[in-house]
Amino acid sequence: MNVGSYIFSQVVDYIPRYQFDKLVAKYHGNRHSKGLTCYNQLLHLLFGQITGCGSLRDICLCLEAHKPILYHLGFRNTVTQPSLSRANENRDYRIYEGLGTYLIGIVRPLYSKTAIPEINVDNVLYALDSTTISTSIKLATWALGKYSKGGVKMHTLLDLRGSIPANIHITHGRWHDSNELDVIEPEPYAFYMMDKAYVDFDALFRFHLAGAYWVTRPKENMKYEILGYRELSDTDRNAGVTGDFTIRLTTKSIALYPEPIRAVCVYDEEAGEEIVFITNNFNISAAEVACL
Numbered sequence: 001m002n003v004g005s006y007i008f009s010q011v012v013d014y015i016p017r018y019q020f021d022k023l024v025a026k027y028h029g030n031r032h033s034k035g036l037t038c039y040n041q042l043l044h045l046l047f048g049q050i051t052g053c054g055s056l057r058d059i060c061l062c063l064e065a066h067k068p069i070l071y072h073l074g075f076r077n078t079v080t081q082p083s084l085s086r087a088n089e090n091r092d093y094r095i096y097e098g099l100g101t102y103l104i105g106i107v108r109p110l111y112s113k114t115a116i117p118e119i120n121v122d123n124v125l126y127a128l129d130s131t132t133i134s135t136s137i138k139l140a141t142w143a144l145g146k147y148s149k150g151g152v153k154m155h156t157l158l159d160l161r162g163s164i165p166a167n168i169h170i171t172h173g174r175w176h177d178s179n180e181l182d183v184i185e186p187e188p189y190a191f192y193m194m195d196k197a198y199v200d201f202d203a204l205f206r207f208h209l210a211g212a213y214w215v216t217r218p219k220e221n222m223k224y225e226i227l228g229y230r231e232l233s234d235t236d237r238n239a240g241v242t243g244d245f246t247i248r249l250t251t252k253s254i255a256l257y258p259e260p261i262r263a264v265c266v267y268d269e270e271a272g273e274e275i276v277f278i279t280n281n282f283n284i285s286a287a288e289v290a291c292l
Helices: 005-010 017-026 039-053 056-065 067-074 081-090 095-109 177-180 201-209 234-238 286-291
Strands: 125-135 149-161 162-173 193-194 213-216 224-229 242-251 261-268 273-277
Touching: 005 039, 017 039, 017 213, 039 056, 039 081, 039 095, 056 067, 056 081, 095 162, 095 242, 125 177, 149 177, 177 201, 193 242, 234 242, 234 286, 242 286, 261 286, 273 286
Parallel strands: 125 193, 193 213
Antiparallel strands: 125 149, 149 162, 213 273, 224 242, 242 261, 261 273
């Protein structure tokens, strides 16, 4: 017979109840609450995430099927799907956003010294990307996507040391990725890796002035002139680097980014093509730029 705690109960033990209750009181989360408190709502959503439930109805049915052990899982009572849906619609999201931010603030320092394979850079490393989630335009009228369909974008700034999200920003589907750079506050000496969809030289120059480093790929229509060439080491050549150049933007782009930029060319054997990376960092080796 099992005499220990259930795994789900062990997981929720890590939730800082004092901090969570402070957030609930701050945003009046339990006002007019009868059977579904904010904490109980959080447990329902966590259970659905951990067990892979596909809908609110799945969560409620699954918990109802385990009714004899709900107390030991941490639940005081279960609710119906309409009640859980109304709570998700009406409760202040800042309660759960604040809890997530607090937990991230605890976890990130624990992994700040974690080594990343093939990366010798000691700076903070961020990866920025987005994913589009389809939704019903009737249920979420604000979530306009492409081709008159509903969709939301989740922009994630991921700390690569521990793969912990440092920031998550949810927008409508038509929000262009490059606009996300205007929302992020650059951290000095940190590296920001992103794909070419985020190339906005006005925003990238703001990162440069703040002392942050960025690595991305240029768009096909980028106009530039070559100012110089850097000698490649044996390590660079072994990593597939074919060129390390100092360039400067031309035409109208030079007004947005007047400083020189570094361009590193790498041959990708798997794809059979040459890939170009651009960055504002001139200190690390070309091989390290390619690895980032």
